[in-house]
Amino acid sequence: MKEILTELIFPRRCPVCDGVVPFRKGLIHPQCVKAFSVIGDMRCMKCGRPLKHTEEELCVYCRGRTHNFDLGIALYRYDDAMSASIFRYKYGNRREYAEFFSREMTRLLLPDLRRLSPQALTAIPISRRKHRKRGYNQAALLSSGIGALTGIPVYNDLLIRVRDTLPQKTLDSAGRIKNLKKAFKIARNDVKLNSIMVIDDIYTTGSTVDEAAAVLKAYGIGRVYVMTLSAVMQRDV
Ligand SMILES: [Zn+2]
Ligand SMILES: [Zn+2]
DSSP, X not given: OHHHXXXXXXXXXXXXXXXXXXXXXXXXXXXGGGGSOBOTTSBOTTTOOBOXXXXXXXXXXXXXXXXXXXXXXXXXXXOHHHHHHHHHHHHSOOTTHHHHHHHHHHHHTHHHHHHHOOSOEEEOOOOHHHHHHHSSOHHHHHHHHHHHHHOOOBOTTSXXXXXXXXXXXXXXXXXXXXXXXXXXXXXXXXXXXXXXXXXXXXXXXXXXXXXXXXHHHHTTOSEEEEEEEEEOXXXXX
């Protein structure tokens, strides 16, 4: 009953075109399913970003630097359709998209999840100020959804964002690293893990997840993986 009322008052929106998806007709329009572009096998072996050429193993970024995380995987290319969808998901209160996103992340990245078999999932946190304003953490909705589908324990309160940072895209690479220094802190002391998967919505340069991975490794977690809904093509970083 509660589900029906909620759907009547707030009909579910399609993550691609934002049109109403009729009640009990799924999470997305059938005609919209193909609009997002799955990265597939042509991806960086380290961070998971889409590559331009099949013969490459690593993206330009991963060739030139080391990461604090062990391995990254991503589902979709961060193209125009994805960027518009994530914008509404984060800033337009389209939190219901999380159900589709986490289902597809689980379904299509399941071989990677099985192979890496992280002991837990956690989300990149947003600041308390942003959380109050937005009402939810878009990355935490994804990790909770994936956890519910796979049974992997979710610790979204393991990391907290100590301070707000400037939008990464406004800074150059040196500025990005400096911007994130000491942005995260461990908020619990009762979690003992050998491995964890950090969940986020967009992978750009990797500096955000690198900063989080450094904190998690300093806490004693040996292997830190990253799984993002989307990743930016190397030429667009
Ligand atoms: Zn649609
Ligand atoms: Zn890479």
